[in-house]
Amino acid sequence: MPLPHGLSAFRHRDYRLYFAGQGVSQTGTWLQLIATSWLVYELTGSAFLLGLAAFAQQIPMLVLGPFAGVWVDRMNKRKVLLITQNGALLQSLAMLALVASGEVQAWHLILANLVLGVLNAIESPARQAQLVELVGGREDLPNAIAFSSVLMNSARFIGPMIGGAVIGALGVAWGFALNCLMRGAVIVALALIRATPRATERGLDGWLRQLAAGFRYAFGFLPTRSALLLLAAVSFSVQPYQSLAPYFARDVFHGDSVTLGWLIGAGGFGAAAGTVYLAMRPTIRGLLTLMPVAGAAAGAALIGFSFSTTLWLAIPLLVVVGVGGMLTAASTNTVLQTIVEDHMRARVVSIYMMAFLGMAPLGALFAGSLAEVIGPPAVLALGGAVALAAAAVYWRQLPAIRSAIRPIYEKLGIAPRPAVED
Secondary structure (H helix, E strand, O other), X not given: OOOOHHHHHHHOHHHHHHHHHHHHHHHHHHHHHHHHHHHHHHHHOOHHHHHHHHHHHHHHHHHOHHHHHHHHHOOOHHHHHHHHXXXXXXXXXXXXXXXXXXXXXXXXXXXXXHXXXXXHHHHHHHHHHHHHHHOOOOOOHHHHHHHHHHHHHHHHHHHHHHHHHHHHHHOOHHHHHHHHHHHHHHHHHHHHOXXXXXXXXXXXXXHHHHHHHHHHXXXXXXXXXXXXXXXXXXXXXXXXXXXXXXXXXXXHOXXXXXXXXXXXXXXXXXXXXXXXHHHHOOOOOOHHHHHHHHHHHHHHHHHHHHOOOOHHHHHHHHHHHHHHHHHHHHHHHHHHHHHOOHHHHHHHHHHXXXXXXXXXXXXXHHHHHHHHHHOHHHHHHHHHHHHHXXXXXXXXXXXXXXXXXXXXXXXXXXXOOOOOOO
């Protein structure tokens, strides 16, 4: 029985394996991140160190991500993923040993986040670039990208909820222990995948020239440049709510680790819901218009959250933050991967990841530092205002963006000739 269009990626055995393995593993990763965040705040009570822990985990994406993209374009993607996932398992085991021994300190947790961030900076472009292999070409690629975003964001919803409950009932060490068990799922899935690797193009140019070519490709075209800059602004200004969530859980809503799980999980639920909507869309046309609307919604909801004093008002606002932020990111990713040439895919994906995940640590560090002066609520309100401003700038450029991308959409058969809208 044929699957409906909205589930076309699941026609492929290798994609089903990938989806199952990554789903379990990513849930475990978020479970550990919640445990790490709660433990840092429990040990120090410092909003700055919360921001520093988030910065350490995500800054490698900004610094190393583009170089990793050049390297991944030259390599077998599955082998890269097996190496990085096994490295992440070793990191998890080391953290479990420290926490279980009772000798863990805040700097251990920050350093461990840095190690995980370096591995993620290499793993992320490889994982995204492998999707085209798992679904056998471009036809089902947008659906595969969308459901991969659903998977990652469902983990953001489920992992914190499980993590908060586990930490509250059994203790923080169990958050790290469960992640160690769940990390093995993706390693097994990668071992079972049979997809034929696509040919790699090493080229004659050096790394720096290939890196520069990736940036020219991404930022030399108005639609992709505008989308990446909007995404960078939203990531910088909106995502710090995650690193500051322990402050709101304990000091604003007078809760515990379960409250923290609800706050982080609400954003994850919204992000998952947004990407399900994206997965069910029959075409990528219209995504360029969706980006500024989604970014503005995330900014407005974050301002509302910053003034909230009731948990049951805060949670739906964070759902909207999650929907808006992830629709901005996932729409950008879908458009980029649809139009990019295969031999540059990992480089362009790494630049996307730099704008999405690489800007978030700068925002977290800035927010954590500023929160010591003006307080976390004021910092998040300021971030929401920045997201609204960035969306307004993009919106003013929208007619030119549509006009510039139309010939590419026509060439790919996405828009009819002549096309009248993106």
